[in-house]
Structures are given as C-alpha cells and as structure tokens.
Amino acid sequence: MTTTYSAAVPYAHVIGDPIGHSKSPLIHNFWIEKLGLEAEYTAELVENDPDALAAFLAGACDDDSWRGCNVTMPHKQTIIAHMDSLDPVAAKVGAVNTVVRQEDGTLRGFNTDVAGFLEPLRDLLGQTHLFRMARIIGxxxxARAIVTALAAENFVQVLAARDPAKAQALLDELDPDGEHHVAPLTHFAEATxxxxxxxxxxxDLIVNASPLGMRGKPPLAFDLSHVPPGSIFYEIVTDPIETPFLKAAREAGFxxxxGYAMLIGQAAEAFERFFGAPAPRQYDAELRERLLA
Structure with a gap:
C-alpha cells in the first residue's frame, strides 16, 4: 500500500497483515483533529514476509517526516531484529508494538501494551491488598504484555491455554521467580x-487475552463458578466491544x-512519542462514540 503525504507534514502508521480492521487511524486522527496538529496517521499493509518488513522500514527511515509506526500482528516479534535499540519494557516483553524514529534516524522499539493494559487498573493498584491473583486466558x-504487567504488580497468575506447556514456557521466560500456575483451556470451561x-x-482479575469471542471466532467458554466474589473481568477483544464473556460477567454483577480501555491507553502512549504532545484524553467519551459508530 502506498500513501501520498503532504510535504513536510509529520506522519505515522500502523502496520500489519491484515490491517484494514485496525482502529488506530481513527484514534490517532481524532486526537490530531482535537489538537489542531499538522500531522497524518494511516494504516499500511506490510505483508507477512521478512523482506516486505525490511523494505518498508528502509524506505520510511529515509523520510525525515516519518515519526514511526504502531505494529500489530504478525510483526510484533519479528520487527525486533530491525531495531537499533529497545526500551527496557519492550526488551522484557519480547515484543514491539511501537517504533519511533529517533532524531539521528535510528529506530527504537517500545511496548505500550503494558502501560495500556494497566491504565484502567491504576486506581485499584494504588490500593494495598493482602493478595493479588489473575486468571488469564491465552x-x-x-498475554506476553499482560503477564509482564501483572508480574510487576505482584500478581500470582494462572495462565490457561490450549497448550499448557506453551503457557509454562511463557511464565518461565517472563517471570521465572513468580509463583504462577498453568491450566488447560478447558479447565475454566467446566463448572466447579x-x-x-x-x-x-x-x-482478583479475570482476563481474556485470547481472540476467543472476537467476531468470526468461537466464544470463550468460561464458567462463572471459577470466579471469586468481587472479581474484575477484563477483555482485550474490541470487535464486538461486548463479548459474551463480558456480557455474562456484567449480568452476574461483576x-x-x-477492550477499548487497553486500545486507547496503549495508543495514547504511542501518540505522544510520535507527535510530541499528550493525547487529549478529556475527549475519551466522544472517542468511544466514534469507535462504536
């Protein structure tokens, strides 16, 4: 995909394959509009091919107006090899979702998913708890960003996946000293x-970090008998915005x-790095209306 830009106007992208579904252009251009910035943000298809990714980055780096890009699947891990440096959080997670062109033309990789995930939990995490536990699906x-985020906040984590060995390897890599547990995906589907x-x-947190429940995917099978009283349900799926997982939890009083909470939070972290101004978060309600339209 080739886009023509206004001369000398700062611009950024979101890249991925596929990319047409991305809501990042709507979010970033909404903030650009509210701030009255001379800037542009688009979605760019970069095929799932190492040569395509390398060619895209080489071309973008030659343009002083290019500020960087957000990165979605399938490039979050493969793009690391093309970075000149990594922010410590991105290095810890082992995934990059934001690339920023530095003043000297080098590329630095960041992971804003960690901060984006934690943002709606900040008031809760500012409290003192006797014990913190998260049950995470996926x-x-x-999940890499979510496990990293919650490990730093002293959560004991139960990671459920189709392949428990993969879940165990992820926990061993990201928080080897943590007292965590794994379970097959079917564990939470059956009543207890x-x-x-x-x-x-x-x-207590219950987090769906999987694509289950996304439009076109099977719903997440999760029995509420596994949920402690007072738990908070957190969904990362954004289409639909109310998945069966969230609907069941809300109707049960939890x-x-x-998913918009994490989506907007991670975008705000990237926006400031691209355009040098904080995202105008006072308009979040209006932004959500546009996302839902």
Missing part, C-alpha cells in the same frame, strides 16, 4: 464446586473493563 502475543475463602482485602 498464551499468545497479548470450589468454595472460595474470604476475599476481603484481595484483588465489574467489567472492555
């Missing part, structure tokens, strides 16, 4: 008669966080 790319102890002073 062991793919999104487990009686939870007193959860006063505890913090607090829920939808």
């Amino acid at each position: 062991a793919g790319g999104a 008669d487990f009686e939870f102890d007193d959860r006063e002073g505890c913090c 607090q829920t966080i939808d």
